[in-house]
Amino acid sequence: MLATLSSKLAVFLLAAVLSLVATAARAADTLHVVTHQRVTVVTDPAKGTNTYKAWGRFPAAKEGIRSIKLNVRLGCPDGMRCADWDYNDHITIRRTGGVKGASQDYEVGRMLTPYGGAFGKDWHFNWEVDITDFSLLLRDSVEIEYNHTGYEPNKDRGWSVTLDFEIVKGRPAWEPISIQKIYDGSFRYGDPANSIENLLKPVDFTAAKDAAFARLRVVQTGHGMDKPDGCGEFCDKYRELWVDGKLFDKRPIWKQCGDNPLYPQAGTWVYSRANWCPGDLMQPDLYNLPVLGGSRHTIDLTMQPYTAAAAPSADEVISAYLVQYRKAAAQHDVALQAVVRPSLQDAYRRENPASMQPRIIVKNMGATPVRSLTVRYGLAGTARQQYQWRGNLAPSASTVIDLPGLIAGRAGRNTFVAELLRPDGKADQYAADNRLASPYEAAPTHGSDLVVHLQTNNQPGQNSYTLTDNAGKVWRQRPAGSLKANTLYRDTLRLPVGQYRFVLLDSANNGLEFWANPRGGRGKLRLLNATGAMLKDFESDFGSSVVYDFAVGQPVAPITAQTSFGLYPTSTNGPTTFDYYANFPEDLVVQLVTDPGDAVVEEHRYPQLKEGVFTYDLSRFPKGRFYLKVLVNGQEKFKKRIRLKER
Structure with a gap:
């Protein structure tokens, strides 16, 4: 009897172990198809578009795909600097089934490039988007195209682009039946002679006999600059989705950009836009439409009525695909x-x-x-x-x-x-x-005595800060409306052991400094210890908020060779001021260089500098753009563009 129980227990344990191993294997069964590996991408100013095509080997049609994630990595190209402008780039399935396969032209990703003029040569950033809806097409040999738009110079600037299709094999949650293009193009918006509704025509489809639902996947961004409304890039309009003659969804085609995780950027990165931000891989709008097998349905996207006051230039760039799916493979998943x-x-x-x-x-x-x-x-x-x-x-x-x-x-x-x-x-x-x-x-650990060093700008009514612990108790705050302009606040805190969160807000979403807001001036935020050493230096050009978590306790994080840089104004007719603060003395070289060309036209050396404020008069130079570069102990640590006499 005991032997029988032991035998059964052994079988049970073996089955449990094998099940765990199988589960781990499924979770780890991930394939990376990298079609573009650090490809240098530049514009073609003569055409406004430049395409980069490459083939990838994807899973066979019979293999189950659980999910597909597109990872997009941008960096500065070798031997070049990062490009300047926020261009609308498209990542597209061009051909499937090999070299002689069918042309598809399905947009799987849309990348809005950042203002990269101030990024250092080692800069890079990663974005991702779920593209499992295209699993029917991403099979066997597939040609992928990266289409870079724009007209900026292409000899000294560009992007290094990596496209990594991260595919998790396994049983699909919903098995796709078909994929159908609904809309794909650039649709003129506001033309009094030809309404956008004449272009966004209703589209009919028939549900497959075994379809449980149909998913509409929409990516839409607005571009152009009508006067005086700023459409389509800078006007807030709504879109409606009508299904079978009934309103299914209504949403603004608008996005706040002040909380962009990629900051600061060289241009107007904080300005909210028509459903996109500079430095942004678009996330689709997904709508699941219940259907019955064999039933007929109509899809219709409509835009808020709008007519341009002058010659229309606004375009709504829309790609919309309908994927029909069978019922879910599991009830509880x-x-x-x-x-x-x-x-x-x-x-x-x-x-x-x-x-x-x-x-x-x-x-x-x-x-x-x-x-x-x-x-x-x-x-x-x-x-x-x-x-x-x-x-x-x-x-x-x-x-x-x-x-x-x-x-x-x-x-x-x-x-x-x-x-x-x-x-x-x-x-x-x-x-x-x-x-x-x-x-x-891990979040850093500091001592109990801290100083919040806040220098306000000309518009302090936009700012407020709070310091709370993990239980939500407020230990210090400066509410909106309580701060005075151009004032230095040094709030000394003595905190018990615990976990804390410091949050500084800007209601105008343009931080303590923004080059295109000269009336705002420049402010500064640092966190210091009791002896004045810098624990954390915050970027003044932060957009909507900064969040800083830390602990108070032991062991205290050591004081490191932190440095703080500031340059303001960066749009000037002559004078600009550079400020520097460091925990330890360092050798500094400050260079003013031309853009383009990187020719050094002015240089200043400051040996063993710990703190200083320096004003430079650039009025003797011709109108144009320059960079201020700062080398600390021979390494470039700061770079910011100066717009001279452009206003």
Whole structure:
């Protein structure tokens, strides 16, 4: 009897181990198809477009695909500087089925390039977007095209572009049946002689006999500069989606840019725009339309009525695709899409490093709404916390979940682990995507005596700050309306051991400094210790907010060779002021160089400088653009553009 039980137990344990191994294998079965590897991309000023094509080998049609994520990495090209302008670039499936295969021309990604004029040569940034909806096309040999638009000079500037298709193999949550192009093009908006509604015509489709729903995937951005409205780039208009003659959705084609994780940039990066921001990989609007097999339906996108006052120049650039899907493969199935904090991902820079309230993104991959979910999380190698989430997460919808508690970690690199368990109290029917490990840097630890050093600008009514602990207690605040212009505030704090979050807000979304807002002047924010050493220097050109998490306790983070740079104004008829602050004396070389050309026209040397303010008069130079470069101990540490006599 005992032998029989032992034998059964052994079989059970073996089966459990094999199941765990199989689950781990499924989770790790990820394929990276890199079609463009650090390709140098420049404009073709004669045409306004320049295409870069490459082939990739994707999974065979019979292989199951769980998800596809497009990772786009931009950097400065070797031997060139980063490009200047916010151009509208398209990433497209050109051909499928090999060299002689069919032309497809499906846009899978749209990249709005940043204002890169002030980026250093080692700059790079990563974006990502889920493109699983194109899994029917991304099979076998596929030709991918990166289409870079624009007219700027192409001899000394450009982008280094990497396209990485991250494919997780496995059972699809919804099996696709077909993909159909609905709209694809640039549609003139505001033309009194030809309404955009004459171009965005209703489109009919027939549901497949085994279709459970149809997903409409829309990417739309507005461009052009009508007078006086600034359409289509700078006018806030709405779009409606009509399905079978009934209003299905209405939303503004507008996006706030002051919280862009890529900041600062050289141009007008903080200005809100028609559904995009400079330095932005577009995220699609997704609409799931319930259908019955064989039924007929009509889709119609319409825009808010608008007529240009003068010659129309506005365009709405729209790509819209309809993907029909069979019913979900599982009833109870959730996926952990991302760990927002703690994280090292570029897209979450504004929220990290974090010391409290982990944040994750969860998606319902099943057929039924999810109303409860257990999340287990914490520092790898330590005891985990558990949190019971309750809500109503519809099929295929995603939600952000803030988890209670602290984010523990040692100084330097750590790993945070989160895992989803028991959706609605049931076993998850596809557990391979329930767990993520997120590398992160621990928030710094400071001593109890701190100084908030805030120099206000000319518009202090736009600013406020709060310092709270992990329990939400406010330890110090300067409410909106309480600050005076051009005033230095040194708020001395004595804090007990704990976790804290400092937040500075700007209601105008243009920070303490913005080159195109000369009336605002320039302010400065630093966090100092009791002896005046700089613990954290904050970029003045921050847009909408800065967030800084830290701990008070032991061991205290050592004082490092931090440096602070400032240059204002950067649009001038002559004088501009450079300020510098450092924890330790350093050898500085300040250079004024031409743009383009990088010819040094003025140079200043400051040996063993710790702090200083210097004014330079550039009025003797001709109208144009320059860069101020600062080399610290021979290494370039600061670079900012100066617009001379352009106003």
